[in-house]
Amino acid sequence: MPTGIYFRTRETREILSLAAHTRIRAPHSEETCKRIGDAQRGKKRKALLKESIIKRTETRRKNGWMKNPESTRLKMSINNARAMEGRVAWNKGLIGYGAKENHWNWKGGKTPEVYPKEFNASLKLKIRERDKFICCRCGKTEKDQLEKIGRVLSVNHINYDKKDCSEKNLNTLCVGCNTQVNKDRGKWTIHFQEMIEKIYDNKILNNA
Numbered sequence: 731m732p733t734g735i736y737f738r739t740r741e742t743r744e745i746l747s748l749a750a751h752t753r754i755r756a757p758h759s760e761e762t763c764k765r766i767g768d769a770q771r772g773k774k775r776k777a778l779l780k781e782s783i784i785k786r787t788e789t790r791r792k793n794g795w796m797k798n799p800e801s802t803r804l805k806m807s808i809n810n811a812r813a814m815e816g817r818v819a820w821n822k823g824l825i826g827y828g829a830k831e832n833h834w835n836w837k838g839g840k841t842p843e844v845y846p847k848e849f850n851a852s853l854k855l856k857i858r859e860r861d862k863f864i865c866c867r868c869g870k871t872e873k874d875q876l877e878k879i880g881r882v883l884s885v886n887h888i889n890y891d892k893k894d895c896s897e898k899n900l901n902t903l904c905v906g907c908n909t910q911v912n913k914d915r916g917k918w919t920i921h922f923q924e925m926i927e928k929i930y931d932n933k934i935l936n937n938a
């Protein structure tokens with residue numbers, strides 16, 4: 731039987747249709763009946779699964795996609811980092827374009843570091859409060875970001891050392907700026923350190 735596009739005359743189609751409708755089949759054997767039944771049940775299960783996925787998608791669309799509280803998201807990111815620890819990445823040993831130092835985000839073949847315990851929701855809130863819930867780089871407000879993507883502002887480690895969670899090493903950034911400051915790290919560290927010094931100098935003056 732040829733496949734692909736080919737032309738059937740009207741007569742041919744009529745004959746084929748008639749043949750399909752008048753074909754006499756021998757009754758299925760017991761075994762075949764059972765097999766067909768199993769396959770049908772499988773289809774029903776699949777349909778149910780599909781239905782549940784559709785329902786879940788609808789709920790998420792209604793409630794927002796990332797409605798996990800910040801504490802849960804932090805736990806998830808820690809768990810993900812732990813799961814990745816010591817694993818060999820799919821692109822390890824890759825040669826050519828985009829490999830190792832040719833890739834803009836290459837960090838020397840290190841696996842992601844885990845944040846220490848003290849980098850928790852209450853510390854992050856404290857830093858965001860100190861920075862008046864405004865991104866230190868572009869001035870976007872937390873309210874603005876929440877309305878747009880349903881996420882609070884991020885807290886950034888100024889010297890990129892995730893283990894250094896002193897308040898002077900933390901500042902508030904929006905999601906976009908948090909990604910941007912991964913380039914030109916040295917420049918941003920100096921820029922933000924100067925900014926923080928000013929904040930703390932002013933605080934001391936205000937309190938005196």
Ligand SMILES: [Zn+2]
Pocket residue numbers: 865866867868869870903904905906907908
């Ligand atoms: Zn920003």
